Amino acid sequence: MAFTTATALIDRQALVDNFNRVKAFAPKAKVLAVLKANGYGHGLERIAQALPQADAFGVARLDEALALRAAGVIKPIVLLEGFFAEQDLPVLAVNNLQTIIHNRQQLTAITEAELEKPLKVWLKIDTGMHRLGISPEEFDDFYQTLSASDNVEADIVLMSHLGCADEPENPATNTQLALFEQLTSAYDNEKSLANSAGCYAWPQTRYDWIRPGLILYGVSPMAAPEQSAQSLGIKPVMTLQSSLIAVRPLKAGEAVGYGGAWSSPEDTIIGVIAIGYGDGYPRHAGNGTPVLVNGRRVPLVGRVSMDMITVDLGKNSGDQVGDLAILWGQGLPVEEVALYATTIPYELLCNITRRVQIEVI
Incomplete structure (x- = not known):
């Protein structure tokens, strides 16, 4: 695969x-x-x-x-x-x-x-x-x-x-x-x-x-959320993406990640995505930060690790290992991710690290 x-x-x-x-x-x-x-x-x-x-x-x-x-x-x-x-x-x-x-x-x-x-x-x-x-x-x-x-x-x-x-x-x-x-x-x-x-x-x-x-x-570049890139008529140049490398069930009350910082309120399915702060994904992105998996929004849950993040795919998820995840860009404005990470888009874009592959389309 x-x-x-x-x-x-x-x-x-x-x-x-x-x-x-x-x-x-x-x-x-x-x-x-x-x-x-x-x-x-x-x-x-x-x-x-x-x-x-x-x-x-x-x-x-x-x-x-x-x-x-x-x-x-x-x-x-x-x-x-x-x-x-x-x-x-x-x-x-x-x-x-x-x-x-x-x-x-x-x-x-x-x-x-x-x-x-x-x-x-x-x-x-x-x-x-x-x-x-x-x-x-x-x-x-x-x-x-x-x-x-x-x-x-x-x-x-x-x-x-x-x-x-x-x-x-x-x-x-x-x-x-x-x-x-x-x-x-x-x-x-x-x-x-x-x-x-x-x-x-x-x-x-x-x-x-x-x-x-x-x-x-x-x-x-505008402070007001309603003055979005789309409203200005501009398009994201960078789309940051990766893959699901694990999909696993989680029972109600079970915790995910370092420190057990998030526990699921119900039975669900967790996805693990191969990206983390070692790639430039924000360490302080909080629970609920949106991620696109197979084109739908799912919330980040648990702490961001160096190489991985976890998302709640939902109990009826049909997502599979290898499926695409978009962290920001096409379909998910980096401005929105920055708000969840209590930072600004400049920092997210500039912090992409050397190990991230670059593909020009």
């Missing part, structure tokens, strides 16, 4: 369809597709090669950018955290990489470096998220210093990052937008503000560049 071990199906057409959907939100804007954290767990190089229509790619760190270049990706690549050390700057220049500038140390390093050619720079302003970015009071100084440097290309992109765009009723986004406008409206430079939630919910933030991340992978 053939079993399906823990496997992540990557749907390239869904990815392209999602890209086209996002592009339709802002048809005049260029798209910086965000591929950090191994393409949100989908495969860094794989996602880049599947999106030749993107205008640029965004990664967090230099090693991710170099991996893309090694894979033959020639599109512009932006380091979203910027460079970490002075010695990185010649590497950026040789590999035609762009960098965000968000602190004084980076400003000093880039203006004092000896480079063979200037670098393309994105200047990040903190408009209220208070994570990365220069203060509004520093903007003029940074902008003028970068503009005067022979190490910096003339067309600096002005940008900021939205902290609450997933909540349309939250006034923070309008506050950030107003400050960004106040600081940058007098400049003809290209601008970028919209993340995934901004692309969908905040037309005023789309400017010249949009920076979709999670939404490209078919996951809703």
